[in-house]
Amino acid sequence: MILLGRYLSPYTRRVAVSLKLLDMPFEHRPITAWHNLDEVRQYNPAGRIPALVLDDGEVIFDSSAILDHLDHVAGPGRALLPFDEPQRRADLRVLAVALGAMDKAAAARYELVMRPPETLHKPWLDHNLGQVRSGLVWLDAHFAGAPGGEAPDQTVITTVVLYDFLATVMPDHLELGAYAALAALSRRWNRMGAFAETHPDTATK
Ligand SMILES: N[C@@H](CCC(=O)N[C@@H](CS)C(=O)NCC(=O)O)C(=O)O
Incomplete structure (x- = not known):
């Protein structure tokens, strides 16, 4: 997996910390919408980071959507946000x-x-x-x-x-x-x- 975005972005950092806590290896590419907008747009049409490129090439963007996916891969026992109410x-x-x-x-x-x-x-x-x-x-x-x-x-x-x-x-x-x-x-x-x-x-x- 490839995580796009600098850790100065709190949205990117929450994904990076979560990936590390879940023991999910990833490559980090610190690109930004300010310096690399064309490249960022290739991954996210909204031109924002973070985006996560999965191993099959699918791209997930918006930190909450990324974290939702990671939790589902991790499963209910390891997910960082509980699956169950309340x-x-x-x-x-x-x-x-x-x-x-x-x-x-x-x-x-x-x-x-x-x-x-x-x-x-x-x-x-x-x-x-x-x-x-x-x-x-x-x-x-x-x-x-x-x-x-x-x-x-x-x-x-x-x-x-x-x-x-x-x-x-x-x-x-x-x-x-x-x-x-x-x-x-x-x-x-x-x-x-x-x-x-x-x-x-x-x-x-
Ligand atoms: N709701 C988004 C917010 C992402 C966001 O605001 N990213 C900022 C960096 S901290 C960005 O790419 N800004 C560039 C812009 O809006 O032009 C998320 O959770 O991922």
Whole structure:
């Protein structure tokens, strides 16, 4: 399998961490929509990463669709998102908050890095950062009450990846130290190879 996308992308990193935790070998190609748009479009018509090329050449894109496939290959005993209710919908709720915050963080970052500084629209930036913050407050309370077991599941993977992304690309715009449970979650799991090897700070790509 080939995973397309840089680990600086939290969507790509959640797939990379999941592949490693599931012991599924893959080749990593750190291409981006900014530098390699024509190539990215050959895999995903929406021109976005991540995309995963399966061994038979089929391409899956959008991180959640990729992870759904990996869980089905892994089977109910090893899947990172439970197959059964009510745990599945409880975990999907956590993922909705984490991915919502991720989407809003990406929107805020684009506002900061894509525009000439004099055209930055502060109300829109603040709107997005406000939604990231309310997501972080909810996630922090969730993980303070449920710090997790011996192995990370998809709620932990995606939340750690979100937190690390924010700490890497916009530490000055968010008060990340205020989220003690999330900081502890990130510290705890970044000691594990799957997270450490893909960390956006230390990963070369
Ligand atoms: N919902 C998608 C989001 C993917 C996404 O936003 N990828 C970004 C990189 S972090 C991208 O390729 N952006 C390029 C663009 O939108 O032009 C997923 O979960 O995979």
